[in-house]
Amino acid sequence: MNVLPGWLRRHLAALRALLVFTAVLGVLYPLAVTAVAQLPGLKDRADGSYVSANGRQVGSELIGQSFTDAEGNPLKQYFQSRPSAAGDGYDPTATSASNLGPEDIVDRGGEQSLLSLVCSRSKEVGELNGVDGSRPYCTKSGVGAVLSVQPTTGRPARVISVNQPCPAVPFIAEYGGVKVECAAPGQDPRAGKIVPIRGSAPAEPAVPPDAVTASGSGLDPHVSVAYADLQARRVAEARGVPVGTVRKLVDGATTGRALGFMGQPAVNVLQLNIALDKAAPYRG
Known part of the structure; x- marks a missing residue:
C-alpha cells in the first residue's frame, strides 16, 4: 500500500x-x-438608492452633489449642498475629510488653512443669500484674522497679518501700538506668537456651520434645517414664487432624528430640488 x-x-x-x-x-x-x-x-x-426625475436617473439620495453652472458658480434657483472634501467633490471613490483641525489657522504656500476656508465660504454663502456672512476670527475679505507678533514675549516690535499677502491692506491698522504689516513672500509666521483676533462678528453667525464645513465622508446628501431655511428666500425669488411655498417643500424633504432621538432633523438637497422643479419650475 x-x-x-x-x-x-x-x-x-x-x-x-x-x-x-x-x-x-x-x-x-x-x-x-x-x-x-x-x-x-x-x-x-x-x-444604490438612485433618484429619477423626468424619466432619467439624476443621482442618489445617499450621495451629495453640486448644483452649479459650468464655471462652478452656485445656481440661485437651487438649494446648495454642504461642501465636500471627497476628491473633486462628492466622489464616492475618494470619500474623505479634509484632515484639517481647529488649530489650523495659518495659510501656507498658497494653501488655505481651515480657518480661512471657513471664512471664505461663509463670506460667499452670505453674499449668495443676502445675509451677513461674517464670523469671529475672520477678516471682511474672507480669510483668517491672525497675527504673528514678534518677539514672542515682551513688548511687540513687529506684527504681521499672516493670511494677507502683500500688497493687501491688513484687517487692522495696529496691534499693541505697532503698525500691522501684510505678509511678505518668504516670511515665516512661526517666528512670532500666533494671535487670532476675534473681531466684531456676532457670536452666532447667520451662516450655519454645515454651510462652511465638509462632512467626515464628504458625501453627505443632507443639510441642516437652518441652512435650508437660510436659502429659502433666495430660491423663492429666483423662481418667482412665495417663500412660504418653498418652505413647505423644505418641510416635505426634511427627515426626523434617527430612531427618533439621534442626531438632528436634516433636509435631503437632491429630493428638495426635484420637488422644486415639479412644484415651481424655473422660468429664468
Missing part, C-alpha cells in the same frame, strides 16, 4: 480547505447576500 509523504498530505489538505472556503465564502455567501438584497424593501437601497 502506497502512503503519500507527510508533506504532500499537508499540501492536499490545505488545497481542499482552500477550495471549500472559496466555494463557501467566494461564491455561496455573495450569492446569498445578493439574493437577500433583492427582497422588497431592500432592493432600492442595495441598487
Whole structure:
C-alpha cells in the first residue's frame, strides 16, 4: 500500500480547505447576500438608492452633489449642498475629510488653512443669500484674522497679518501700538506668537456651520434645517414664487432624528430640488 509523504498530505489538505472556503465564502455567501438584497424593501437601497426625475436617473439620495453652472458658480434657483472634501467633490471613490483641525489657522504656500476656508465660504454663502456672512476670527475679505507678533514675549516690535499677502491692506491698522504689516513672500509666521483676533462678528453667525464645513465622508446628501431655511428666500425669488411655498417643500424633504432621538432633523438637497422643479419650475 502506497502512503503519500507527510508533506504532500499537508499540501492536499490545505488545497481542499482552500477550495471549500472559496466555494463557501467566494461564491455561496455573495450569492446569498445578493439574493437577500433583492427582497422588497431592500432592493432600492442595495441598487444604490438612485433618484429619477423626468424619466432619467439624476443621482442618489445617499450621495451629495453640486448644483452649479459650468464655471462652478452656485445656481440661485437651487438649494446648495454642504461642501465636500471627497476628491473633486462628492466622489464616492475618494470619500474623505479634509484632515484639517481647529488649530489650523495659518495659510501656507498658497494653501488655505481651515480657518480661512471657513471664512471664505461663509463670506460667499452670505453674499449668495443676502445675509451677513461674517464670523469671529475672520477678516471682511474672507480669510483668517491672525497675527504673528514678534518677539514672542515682551513688548511687540513687529506684527504681521499672516493670511494677507502683500500688497493687501491688513484687517487692522495696529496691534499693541505697532503698525500691522501684510505678509511678505518668504516670511515665516512661526517666528512670532500666533494671535487670532476675534473681531466684531456676532457670536452666532447667520451662516450655519454645515454651510462652511465638509462632512467626515464628504458625501453627505443632507443639510441642516437652518441652512435650508437660510436659502429659502433666495430660491423663492429666483423662481418667482412665495417663500412660504418653498418652505413647505423644505418641510416635505426634511427627515426626523434617527430612531427618533439621534442626531438632528436634516433636509435631503437632491429630493428638495426635484420637488422644486415639479412644484415651481424655473422660468429664468
